[in-house]
Amino acid sequence: MxxxxxxxxxxxxxxxxxxxxxxxxxxxxxxxxxxxxxxxxxxxxxxxxxxxxxxxxxxxxxxxxxxxxxxxxxxxxxxxxxxxxxxxxxxxxxxxxxxxxxxxxxxxxxxxxxxxxxxxxxxxxxxxxxxxxxxxxxxxxxxxxxxxxxxxxxxxxxxxxxQMGLKIIVAQEEERKRIAREIHDGPAQAMANIVLRSEIAERMLARNEYVAVKEELSDLKAQVRSGLEEVRKIIFNLRPMALDDLGLVPTLRKYIQDFEDRTRIRMKFEVVGLESRLPSAMEVAVFRLVQEALSNVLKHAKASYVFVEVTFQKQMVKLVIQDNGVGFNLERLELQINKGNSHFGIIGMRERVELLEGRMDLETAINAGTKIVMLIPISGEIRED
The missing domain is CATH 1.10.287.950 (Methyl-accepting chemotaxis protein)
Structure with missing residues (x-):
């Protein structure tokens, strides 16, 4: 060159x-x-x-x-x-x-x-x-x-x-656009509405319509609470603070419980081996992998049950995410990925694992659910169980 x-x-x-x-x-x-x-x-x-x-x-x-x-x-x-x-x-x-x-x-x-x-x-x-x-x-x-x-x-x-560098840039930009869209459609709209409603309340006060003002302020308080909750969700999606304070497993447990409450998909979470703290960047990476996998389940799998398992070994972390959804044709998916067609969820997860020098295996079939196994080394080479 x-x-x-x-x-x-x-x-x-x-x-x-x-x-x-x-x-x-x-x-x-x-x-x-x-x-x-x-x-x-x-x-x-x-x-x-x-x-x-x-x-x-x-x-x-x-x-x-x-x-x-x-x-x-x-x-x-x-x-x-x-x-x-x-x-x-x-x-x-x-x-x-x-x-x-x-x-x-x-x-x-x-x-x-x-x-x-x-x-x-x-x-x-x-x-x-x-x-x-x-x-x-x-x-x-x-x-x-x-x-x-x-x-x-x-x-x-x-x-x-x-092309990995450019793909990472695309992923970063997609994340930035998603965050900007969430802020624009959520807190920004709510704040604009609060300003408008407060002006209405001021005019009502000028007319001595105290009962109507009280109702308007009650609605405003509810909107502020809703906006605050949206901001907290955005902050959590950006960087779960519990990762730094509590570690990977408690953060995953809370996220999976919230996912179950929000989606009504029955979840089971298990930890195998001696739980230990990982390097901060690796904990974030593992959390994002689980988050992306569950997001794919919600979007595509039509599942009613998901099993998540984290196994701690001396030099490796093993992740297993298995659902009872509709599954898909794995050979056709691999062919489409090789042709460059859009399957950003699977591609993104595979590239994250490869950046960590790990490996991702995918098992699926039509109407037979999907099982994802990710092996991520902490130090040294990946070892099989």
Whole structure:
């Protein structure tokens, strides 16, 4: 391989991506500045609309009274003079004109409000996409800026790992997108709704509607609790803190129990051998393998029972995940994987195990369930039972 040429290509790619990253960053900052300006204008439009609505309500009441007054003076010629009729008519006409103008202003403010909200929503999407692109470029730049010699040694040591780095990047980006989507659809939406509901509560307080305000605050409290629970779930999915405090087995036991409560799939968890603490990175890796396996069961297996077993040996950890689901054709799956078709769950688990210098065996058949056995060495080579 011509390493100098590869190095030159990588440096050129890094330069182009650095330039593109800053251009995207500038677009993002420009969109964010416009977003802030539109939000300020939107708030001003809302305030103006509130005042205009109040003015319309007041003018409608005054105009109604003026019409009643005009009717009275027009009917009773004995009590009122022609001058009184003229004054009443002019007053009613003036109020009608003011009311028409106020209604038109209200209509324009509502239309402007809707337009601003639509533009802000579009800017939100633009900013989100720009931030995602910058994040992806940072990951790729970090990968490309690494030690080229180390990448070369990896390429020379195993041909089947040539694409592993990029696959890891794809997996990282998918995880980031999943987290961003969870935050956007969960806590972010809840917080936006809380802000809106709090504004409604403020208006109710101004009208002395205390009973309605109490109900609104009760709903707000429930929404805050729900949002807090969503945030806790996201934090747990990112990094279960119990791994550091309690270790692998207690964390798995709690996760499996929660999985059973959430999915209504009957679970059985067993630990074989002398339980011991593993290196922190390995505990995280083992936990993610079990998490991915159970996620696949939930998505595809249609199982009613899952057995999970963790075996501790001197130099190895053995994982067994077995379900009674629908299973699948293993030969067809292997063929599709070799062709590059999408089976990211199985591929991801196999690559995680290979990165740990381990091995994964898969046993399955149509309507016969699935059994996954993973052998992960702690030190030295993998040993059979």
């Amino acid at each position: 011509q390493f100098d040429a590869i190095d030159k290509v990588i440096k050129n790619a890094i330069g182009v991506m650095e330039s593109s990253k800053y251009q995207i960053f500038e677009i993002c900052e420009s969109a964010r500045s416009e977003w802030e300006a539109l939000n300020k204008e939107l708030q001003q439009v809302k305030d103006d609309a509130t005042l205009t609505i109040e003015q319309v309500d007041r003018l409608e009441l005054e105009y109604k009274r003026a019409r009643i007054r005009l009717t009275e003076v027009s009917r009773d010629f004995h009590r009122f003079k022609e001058e009184d009729i003229r004054v009443a008519y002019e007053a009613a006409t003036q109020l009608q004109l003011q009311l028409t103008i106020a209604r038109e202003k209200e209509h324009q403010l509502r239309a402007r409000r809707d337009e601003l909200q639509k533009r802000i929503k579009n800017l939100d999407k633009t900013i989100e996409r720009a931030e995602a692109l910058v994040m992806q470029m940072n990951v790729v730049l970090e990968y490309l800026s690494g030690d080229l010699n180390q990448v070369t040694r990896i390429l020379e040591s195993a041909k089947n790992r040539q």
